[in-house]
Amino acid sequence: MERRAQINQMSHADKCRKGDAGSQQVQLQASLMHLCRLLLIFLASLPLTAPGSTAGCGQTARVAESVSPQVRQEVIESVAQEIRERYVNPERAGPTASHVVGKLRTGTYDSLADAGQFATAVTNDLKEASSDRHLALAFDPPRELRLLRMKASTGTLAPSPPPTAEEMEAARRSNFGFVKAEILQGNVGYLDLRTFLDSDQFRQATSSALGFLANSDALILDLRRHDGGHLNAESFFLSHFFGPSPVELFTVSERGQKARRRFALTDIPGKRLPEVNLYILVNASTASAAEATALTLQQLRGATVIGERTLGDSYGTTEVPVGHGFVLRLSTYYQFDPRTGRGWEGRGVEPDVIAPAQSALDLAHLIAVMELAGSDLAENSKSELAWLVPLLQLKAEGPQPIPSSQLKSYTGKFEQITIGNDKGRLFMLEPSGVSWNLVALSDDIFLIEDLSVRPESQARIRFIRKANGRASKLWILAPGGRVTSLSRTD
Numbered sequence: 001m002e003r004r005a006q007i008n009q010m011s012h013a014d015k016c017r018k019g020d021a022g023s024q025q026v027q028l029q030a031s032l033m034h035l036c037r038l039l040l041i042f043l044a045s046l047p048l049t050a051p052g053s054t055a056g057c058g059q060t061a062r063v064a065e066s067v068s069p070q071v072r073q074e075v076i077e078s079v080a081q082e083i084r085e086r087y088v089n090p091e092r093a094g095p096t097a098s099h100v101v102g103k104l105r106t107g108t109y110d111s112l113a114d115a116g117q118f119a120t121a122v123t124n125d126l127k128e129a130s131s132d133r134h135l136a137l138a139f140d141p142p143r144e145l146r147l148l149r150m151k152a153s154t155g156t157l158a159p160s161p162p163p164t165a166e167e168m169e170a171a172r173r174s175n176f177g178f179v180k181a182e183i184l185q186g187n188v189g190y191l192d193l194r195t196f197l198d199s200d201q202f203r204q205a206t207s208s209a210l211g212f213l214a215n216s217d218a219l220i221l222d223l224r225r226h227d228g229g230h231l232n233a234e235s236f237f238l239s240h241f242f243g244p245s246p247v248e249l250f251t252v253s254e255r256g257q258k259a260r261r262r263f264a265l266t267d268i269p270g271k272r273l274p275e276v277n278l279y280i281l282v283n284a285s286t287a288s289a290a291e292a293t294a295l296t297l298q299q300l301r302g303a304t305v306i307g308e309r310t311l312g313d314s315y316g317t318t319e320v321p322v323g324h325g326f327v328l329r330l331s332t333y334y335q336f337d338p339r340t341g342r343g344w345e346g347r348g349v350e351p352d353v354i355a356p357a358q359s360a361l362d363l364a365h366l367i368a369v370m371e372l373a374g375s376d377l378a379e380n381s382k383s384e385l386a387w388l389v390p391l392l393q394l395k396a397e398g399p400q401p402i403p404s405s406q407l408k409s410y411t412g413k414f415e416q417i418t419i420g421n422d423k424g425r426l427f428m429l430e431p432s433g434v435s436w437n438l439v440a441l442s443d444d445i446f447l448i449e450d451l452s453v454r455p456e457s458q459a460r461i462r463f464i465r466k467a468n469g470r471a472s473k474l475w476i477l478a479p480g481g482r483v484t485s486l487s488r489t490d
Contacts, residue, residue: 065139066113071324076104078322079122079137088255088315088331092130099129115139119326131346134317134331141325148321160319163199171197176205177229180222181212185456186369186388189216189276190361196229196237196289203236207270210240217377218277218368221293224307224357228288231262231316231335238293239265241301243274249296252316254333261338277371278303279364282349283357286310292335295349299337304367305351307360312348362396387479390441391455400440409470410463414486419461419474428461445477 067075080097087093103109103125112118119139126135146161163171171177177195184190191209196202213219231252238249247264254260280294280303291310297303315331322328336343355363369392373385404424411421418429419438426438428448438446438461448459459478463471476484 065115067115067118067324068113069110072109072112072118073104075118075137075322075324075326076100076109076122079126079328082320082322082328082330083126083135086255086318086320086330086332087130088334089130089132090255092132096126096129096135100125115325132315132331133313134315134329136329137322138327138329139325140327143319144321144323144325144327147319147327168199168201171199171201176202178205178209181209183213183216184220184365185392186365186372186385187215187217188365188368188372189213189219190222190365191219192222192225193237194225195227196233198230198232202233203269206237206240207268210270210273214271214273216276217372218279219273220279220281220361220364220368221297221303222281222361223286223290223294224281224283224360226286226290226293228290228313231289234289234292235262236265236268238296239268239272240270241273241276241278241297243272247300248338249300250292250335251338252333252335277368279368280305281307281357281360281364282310282351283308283360284311284348286349287313288316289335291344291349295337295344298349298352299339304353304364305349306353306364306367307351307355308357309350310344310348312344312346314343314345359396362392366392366396383481388456390445391447394439394441394447394455400442402440402443406443406469409465410474412471412488413490414474414488417486448476 080101083097084093087096100122103122108125109118109121112121116139119137122137123135126137127133143161150161174194176197176199177193178191179194180190180192182190191213193209235249242264244266246266249262249264252260252262278297278301280297282290282294282305286294286307287310291313294303294305294310298305314334314336316333316335317329318332320328320330334343334345353363353367366389369385369388373382373389375382377385407421407424407426410426411419413419416431420427420429426440426446428436428438430436437449439449440446441460444465445460445462447455448461450458457479459476462475462477464473464475466472471488473485473487476486478484
């Protein structure tokens with residue numbers, strides 16, 4: 001009993017000690033959490049500094065998600081100053097700057113305490129005043145800081161900052177602008193490109209894509225969804241379509257600066273394609289550097305531009321930090337054709353062949369194969385292309401309309417087979433009872449439609465008519481040139 005009492009007393013004392021320790025630990029955790037909260041409040045109250053800020057010594061560039069009247073005024077004044085001094089079109093610079101200053105003075109922005117909403121409103125007013133889709137104001141404190149680190153003041157223009165890890169990952173997932181590279185029928189290459197990025201990865205992707213397409217007899221460049229991009233990347237891409245000798249591609253004009261002539265690069269890592277036939281797809285979404293690419297290849301390489309008139313956007317931009325976490329995208333230069341002295345701002349690039357954007361690829365493929373079929377290729381290649389042309393015409397233009405009287409002249413029995421007419425559509429009936437639809441490729445040649453094989457492997461029928469128009473025989477044409485002649489028997 002005595003021993004048990006001692007054990008109970010010891011156990012009770014131990015529990016008390018543990019309880020005291022647990023209580024102390026809870027108190028310590030509470031104290032630490034309180035200190036963390038105080039530290040966060042203190043850090044949040046600190047102003048955000050930016051290396052290279054135009055603020056005086058000891059002053060800082062302050063970032064706020066909600067904007068005061070003073071912040072709105074300072075940002076608008078900075079935006080207006082940058083536009084007056086550096087906007088690419090001096091005739092529009094003053095009116096555009098005055099437009100947003102006037103909006104500020106009349107109280108248009110007074111109710112916009114949210115930084116993002118304020119930036120959106122200013123952007124809309126800038127575009128309205130200038131008719132320039134590039135001009136824009138954004139609330140992006142991290143980007144403003146990156147820009148400030150690259151320059152001595154907000155008044156000095158500088159290159160865009162290098163991409164962040166997130167931006168590089170997004171570029172990688174989009175394959176640096178290269179969406180598709182494939183070989184179409186007739187050995188026609190096809191490249192779907194969406195942007196020009198000034199990076200080693202873009203240059204590597206360019207070399208890889210064009211290397212894959214280097215043995216094509218013709219090449220279709222699809223720029224229908226290309227939004228432009230960096231001048232350096234544009235020059236690098238264009239250089240692949242010229243020889244190593246210097247070729248002037250385009251000229252860049254920046255306000256207050258001497259015009260800069262841009263030449264094809266004499267040294268590129270990939271294979272050059274100076275002789276390949278080029279066909280370029282464009283539409284109203286083709287913009288900026290993509291328009292320069294289409295125009296340059298049209299003028300210097302005889303490329304056939306197919307589709308719709310382009311956007312008409314020759315301005316290039318620079319990002320300018322304007323204080324309080326805001327960044328202005330400012331048009332500061334434009335490109336033009338040195339041979340004509342004309343740019344494409346507001347007018348776009350005119351296609352050689354006008355076509356709806358959605359059918360431009362089929363039409364380009366057809367034109368490319370037709371021109372190859374009439375070129376100096378080997379005879380066996382030309383016969384294959386000639387066989388392919390009607391199929392591409394069918395895809396691009398649809399079935400040939402044939403007068404009903406002519407269709408009637410084709411119906412009847414031709415030895416083992418019968419040609420019938422079902423509501424204006426011909427069909428071929430074999431002795432076994434199997435029926436095949438006939439699709440018009442021309443007024444006297446029809447595809448024997450067999451969905452189990454590729455169109456180029458499907459046989460065709462050609463009707464041979466007498467002077468009176470009635471078909472006296474038909475030929476069954478097989479791929480490779482074999483012909484079977486069947487005479488009319490009815």
